[in-house]
Amino acid sequence: KITVGILALQGAFMEHKFHLQKAIRHASPGSPLDTTKFEIIEVRTQEQLASADALVIPGGESTAISLIAERTGLLEPLRQFVRVDRKPVWGTCAGLILLSDEASRAKKGGQELIGGLHVRCQRNHFGRQTESFVCNLPLPFVGDDEPPFSAVFIRAPIVEKVLTGADATADVTEGVVRAPNLDVDSYKHAQIEVISSLPRTQGKEAGDIVAVRQGNIFGTSFHPELTPDVRLHRWWLQECVLRKK
Ligand code: GLN
DSSP, rough: OOOEEESSSSHHHHHHHHHHHHHHHTOTTTTTHSSOOEEEEEEEEHHHHTOOOOEEOOOOOOHHHHHHHTTTTHHHHHIIIIIIIIOOOETTHHHHHHHHEEEEETTTOOOOOOEEEEEEEEEETTOGGGGGGEEEEOOOOOOOOOOOOEEEESSEEEEEEEOOOOHSSOOOOOTTTSSSSSSSHHHOOOOHHHHHEEEEEEEEOOOOOOEEEEETTTEEEOOOGGGSSOOHHHHHHHHHHHHHH
């Protein structure tokens, strides 16, 4: 059995829960999701986190999520879960920000990062709430003959830079916050895969990185839980099953 937790401190955690449940319910017969037993739980305490094999960190407000995590004593256990135990974790939007080793346009003092992903993300890259948009994204599991994946961007971050060990030891750039105790050694072996970049859309430059993976950590700029499409949830759950084997 695989217990999948959803960090339920703030933001769109219920929507993720429904999507995960739907992805499991609609698994094709004989597929890894059909043959694996899952339990989906909301995570608000250290005990709940300890019982999870994998975790989703939802979108919402990264400052709020980190503040509540700090006050409830979850911040260090989350760092342990992601960076030491290396269990599968997927951060969407605010979740991606929290999982990054560095974030720019972040509030010093208002923003603690979990870290783990060796990238610097930029908060609110596309502007304010009214600049939200939807576009079709190329994703590895979407074949040419399948319907496109429609991605919702709401005050979304992007990955502005893949960090090197030298970046991680250099002084922190003005306006950037960094997760504590970066493990510089792990930079030597880490492989960051760009899973999707923004296509040319609605007057935006093409090429911004909006989905990345580094080992156990997956991060997306957009909100896949806000459309009826569960294909990304299904893909990630399958990755969790493969990692568990
Ligand atoms: N802009 C938000 C932040 O910085 C993220 C927005 C979202 O998760 N939709 O945390």
